[in-house]
Amino acid sequence: MFTPLGRPLIAVGLAVAVLALASPSMANDTVVETAPSYDDLVARLDALPSTLEANAVYDAAAARAEQARALPNPSIAYSRENVYGTGPYNGTGNGETTLSINQPLELFGQRSARIQAARSEANAADLRRVQTRWQVAGQLALTYAEAEAAARRYDLAAEALSLTEQDARGVAAMVEQGREATLRGVQAQSEVEAARAALDETKALRDSAFARLSAIAMLERPVQAISASLLDRTSNPTGVGADDPLAVRVAQAELDAASRLVTVERRRALPDVSAAVGRTRFRETNDEAFTVGLELTIPLFDRNRGGIRAAYAEQRAAEARLIAQKQEVRAERLAAEATLAASNSRTRAADSGVAAAEEAYRLSRIGFEAGRISQLELRSARAALIAARNAAVDARIARVLAEIDLALLEGRAPFGESR
Known part of the structure; x- marks a missing residue:
């Protein structure tokens, strides 16, 4: 775990200026706007544009799935026969009036195929919505960590300036004494x-x-400081989603949707059947009679062969994406776990390096003021201290990146639990 360093200390004429690495801004900033914590930002994911878009896309797919259950509308027809002819059929006096209703029947599994395809599309949209949510959470984590790292690097640069000025004053004193x-x-x-x-x-x-953090998090006012550190948080692999990662589930849902569309296209090649019921009124005798009929399309010219071939091609593409996704996710998970473990070790080593560099610089200051070491050695020790502190920040950024990659595979927010 990263241990923040203390403020500059002065003892026996020696000063080692140390600013807290976790400090988000310089001490001379009088009024700063502090960003909400990363956990608070994750709690507001649903208000971000990318999440709103993914939710809207899912709502549209769910609405289409609901609409797919609707029966086709009937049609009504009105006709008059035997009118405007010759002889007794001159005019409309002896015309026959027929009123009929037509209802498409959707036989041969056409309706069920349409419903199942729409449900599969909605399921895929739902999983993509979840995936987008965790992608946005990962983007927030990265932007938050980068802002915190930039603040720490600014503090380190201010500390380096303080140390350099302090060393310069010591050199100037020695120049005046004729020792340099x-x-x-x-x-x-x-x-x-x-x-x-x-x-x-x-x-x-x-x-x-x-x-960038203010813009991506949709904050009302620009921020200049971090309220809670994300770089110092650690995370261990939870094992969630190891057998069924989110990316694979999305690819599987897309394959299911493509397979359902194949069935839909095959059903479209079958005849369309409609039933008709009508009533005819004979004007001459004032009698009435009912008519019943069926209408059947003949798939003679259009058998939807192109549509069927296209659906099968899309199914093969979805199968290839699923295979590739399984292989890719397996490799990415192993890489993310290894990178996360390595970054944890790197962070611990960097913290130990910072402690060693601080002690080396302290001893160098003592030796320089006593005249036992040169300015070059002091400069080298100071540069090593500054580099060690920057390396500690870099190690934490690498750990955040590894955690983001692993969290997306496991279907959760970085440094959080799966949902």
């Missing part, structure tokens, strides 16, 4: 200016990282 050449003082001042430029650069990176 004037060139050393010029070099020390050059290092101060370089550290100041690095501080300005990290400030710009920090501000842009917080701007």
